[in-house]
Amino acid sequence: xxxxxxxxxxxxDTENIMNDIxxxxxxxxxxxxxxxxxxxxxxxxxxxxxxxxxxxxxLRDELNKRRNSFEYNVEAATDIFCKLEFYIQNAKDMVL
Amino acid sequence: MDxxxxxxxxxKPFLPFINEEFIVSISNKGIYKRSVKDLEKAKENIxxxxxxxxxxxxxxxxxxxxLNVNVQNSKCTCPSSSICKHxxxxxxxxxxxxDSNQSIEEExxxxxxxxxxxxxxxxxxxxxxxxxxxxxxGKKIYNSVIxxxxxxxxxxxxxxxxxxxxxxxxxxxxxxxxEKSIENAMCSCKExxxxxxxxxxxxxxxxxxxxxxxxxxxxxxxxIGEKEREIIENLHAFIGSMFDRGISGLTGNExxxxxxxxxxxxxIKLFAAADELKNLSSELGFYFSKNISxxxxxLMHILCSVYNRTSALLIIEDNRKKLMLAGQRxxxxxxxxxxxxxxxxxxxxxxxxxxxxxxxxxxxxxxxxILSMSTLRPxxxxxxxxxxxxxGQVWSNELSFKDVSVSKMVLKDAxxxxxxxxxxxxxxxxxKGKTTEEDIHELVISDYSIIVxxxxxxKFRYFEPYSATKNIFxxxxxxxKNIxxxxxxQKLKFDSLDLNGxxxxxxIKYNSVSENAIKYFEKNKTGLYFEYILGSITEKNxxxxxxxxxxxQGGQVKNIFF
Numbered sequence: 001x002x003x004x005x006x007x008x009x010x011x012x013d014t015e016n017i018m019n020d021i022x023x024x025x026x027x028x029x030x031x032x033x034x035x036x037x038x039x040x041x042x043x044x045x046x047x048x049x050x051x052x053x054x055x056x057x058x059l060r061d062e063l064n065k066r067r068n069s070f071e072y073n074v075e076a077a078t079d080i081f082c083k084l085e086f087y088i089q090n091a092k093d094m095v096l
Numbered sequence: 097m098d099x100x101x102x103x104x105x106x107x108k109p110f111l112p113f114i115n116e117e118f119i120v121s122i123s124n125k126g127i128y129k130r131s132v133k134d135l136e137k138a139k140e141n142i143x144x145x146x147x148x149x150x151x152x153x154x155x156x157x158x159x160x161x162x163l164n165v166n167v168q169n170s171k172c173t174c175p176s177s178s179i180c181k182h183x184x185x186x187x188x189x190x191x192x193x194x195d196s197n198q199s200i201e202e203e204x205x206x207x208x209x210x211x212x213x214x215x216x217x218x219x220x221x222x223x224x225x226x227x228x229x230x231x232x233x234g235k236k237i238y239n240s241v242i243x244x245x246x247x248x249x250x251x252x253x254x255x256x257x258x259x260x261x262x263x264x265x266x267x268x269x270x271x272x273x274x275e276k277s278i279e280n281a282m283c284s285c286k287e288x289x290x291x292x293x294x295x296x297x298x299x300x301x302x303x304x305x306x307x308x309x310x311x312x313x314x315x316x317x318x319x320i321g322e323k324e325r326e327i328i329e330n331l332h333a334f335i336g337s338m339f340d341r342g343i344s345g346l347t348g349n350e351x352x353x354x355x356x357x358x359x360x361x362x363x364i365k366l367f368a369a370a371d372e373l374k375n376l377s378s379e380l381g382f383y384f385s386k387n388i389s390x391x392x393x394x395l396m397h398i399l400c401s402v403y404n405r406t407s408a409l410l411i412i413e414d415n416r417k418k419l420m421l422a423g424q425r426x427x428x429x430x431x432x433x434x435x436x437x438x439x440x441x442x443x444x445x446x447x448x449x450x451x452x453x454x455x456x457x458x459x460x461x462x463x464x465x466i467l468s469m470s471t472l473r474p475x476x477x478x479x480x481x482x483x484x485x486x487x488g489q490v491w492s493n494e495l496s497f498k499d500v501s502v503s504k505m506v507l508k509d510a511x512x513x514x515x516x517x518x519x520x521x522x523x524x525x526x527x528k529g530k531t532t533e534e535d536i537h538e539l540v541i542s543d544y545s546i547i548v549x550x551x552x553x554x555k556f557r558y559f560e561p562y563s564a565t566k567n568i569f570x571x572x573x574x575x576x577k578n579i580x581x582x583x584x585x586q587k588l589k590f591d592s593l594d595l596n597g598x599x600x601x602x603x604i605k606y607n608s609v610s611e612n613a614i615k616y617f618e619k620n621k622t623g624l625y626f627e628y629i630l631g632s633i634t635e636k637n638x639x640x641x642x643x644x645x646x647x648x649q650g651g652q653v654k655n656i657f658f
Contacts, residue, residue: 025342
């Protein structure tokens with residue numbers, strides 16, 4: 001039950017943070033959002049959600065590139081974002 | 097006049113068609129009776145001659161009839177454009193002429209009788225294949241008819257002078273003569289070409305012969321070539337740019353771009369992606385018009401779903417999976433000529449946009465699914481509810497939600513999409529009485545634990561189209577208890593129990609529309625109200641919650657919202 005609560009928290013938090021990113025766009029992600037993504041990544045690592053951890057980390061990296069690098073590729077960021085949404089929707093079906 | 101023998105020989109192919117039932121079916125009873133009567137007076141002056149093979153010219157009264165073996169192609173010089181009394185009289189005369197001159201042929205006939213080999217008949221039908229019918233009727237009708245037949249095959253085959261196929265619910269008969277069976281086939285709908293009934297009869301024949309199976313509906317092969325790849329890549333770039341700018345950076349041009357991609361994806365037969373793009377366009381419309389229906393979560397999901405679906409299509413090799421991802425054209429899903437519906441009640445509510453909503457629920461016996469039908473009006477006051485409920489507005493016979501929600505019926509030309517039946521005026525409804533306990537028997541769930549399994553079936557179906565009725569169930573109630581009005585949540589709550597003690601916690605949220613339903617429960621807080629309840633049920637961690645929609649009491653549907 002406790003584990004389920006952690007999973008629910010991760011799922012809901014990830015969904016909310018993705019929603020925030022979608023509202024602002026990849027080009028203006030707030031520093032607080034990066035921090036939140038880092039926290040989720042850490043939580044995923046601790047609970048053994050390795051796929052989610054990888055996707056969240058990749059998303060964070062791509063969004064970071066949008067702020068600080070010329071290497072940013074919008075298609076790569078979109079691809080990761082959509083994959084994460086797919087993962088979360090299915091995880092929701094499993095847990096909720 | 098030609099020699100009697102040659103005339104007799106030419107008449108023979110016509111004989112199977114000269115019977116009252118067939119003639120009435122291609123003309124009508126009145127013309128038939130009139131023709132029988134007039135023939136008595138006119139038969140002295142009738143002239144028969146052979147024009148071409150298969151065509152006999154008959155001069156009758158003031159008209160000249162050219163009788164063709166395909167009777168519907170017969171012509172008359174009178175002004176009538178369809179089968180007139182002269183054609184019918186000419187046919188009847190042929191029979192009389194044949195009978196009275198039969199003696200000449202009798203000897204030959206006796207010899208021939210022994211030689212008749214029944215197996216040579218219906219050669220055209222025997223050679224018929226699914227591919228040939230597909231070529232004749234086109235893919236749309238072909239798939240739709242197969243779909244319809246596999247749900248319920250209504251064709252009854254009767255071999256006699258002709259092969260008669262009766263399709264009872266459509267009230268038609270299709271006749272296939274022994275020779276040139278398809279070319280000279282006739283339908284009582286009077287259409288000369290291959291009508292939908294002939295297509296139904298032919299496909300049904302092939303299914304009977306085992307030449308068509310259910311899998312034959314899937315003829316499409318999804319090929320992702322250069323053109324498709326380019327469209328998908330452009331679509332991905334469009335979605336990417338929307339994600340990059342975010343909702344706050346949208347300009348309004350996205351609506352027309354989404355529509356453009358809708359047309360393109362539809363053109364390359366990615367119907368499910370096209371449907372999603374249509375939804376994307378309307379969701380963006382809601383956003384720009386500041387409509388309360390707008391949901392940013394839904395918009396995000398639509399974008400991700402289109403992206404994931406099309407990405408998968410680019411890499412998947414298996415055609416069946418590709419077909420699933422590509423989806424079907426809307427009208428190919430269900431295009432049933434006749435379906436049976438059983439009314440399960442109706443509920444009322446107020447939407448987020450402050451519209452008054454009435455939804456009626458039905459059980460469709462043919463597709464074994466619950467369907468819904470809704471109507472909306474801008475909400476002004478609570479008295480509107482009963483007006484809207486009693487208003488005649490559904491289908492061609494303008495029935496009310498009150499009528500249809502408690503009755504069983506047969507619908508002709510029903511339009512169905514996922515979980516919904518349209519109230520379109522082109523649909524004809526024939527009410528067959530009130531819904532009874534017997535009608536709902538196969539639908540009722542007595543053991544609530546089944547519901548959990550059913551709900552879980554819909555899980556992990558990311559690409560499954562949204563269905564309004566996938567969590568609606570009709571449950572058997574053993575006991576209702578703990579009826580209580582929660583003043584904080586403003587909801588009436590009660591527990592419904594099955595035989596094994598499994599519980600569903602139902603609620604009815606208070607608003608001016610649900611007042612009647614809440615009062616109904618509050619009147620008596622003990623005792624059994626309903627034998628069955630229709631509810632929208634959700635499950636979380638094994639706990640089931642339900643939204644009350646309607647109930648069945650004393651074997652009759654009771655709509656307590658109205």
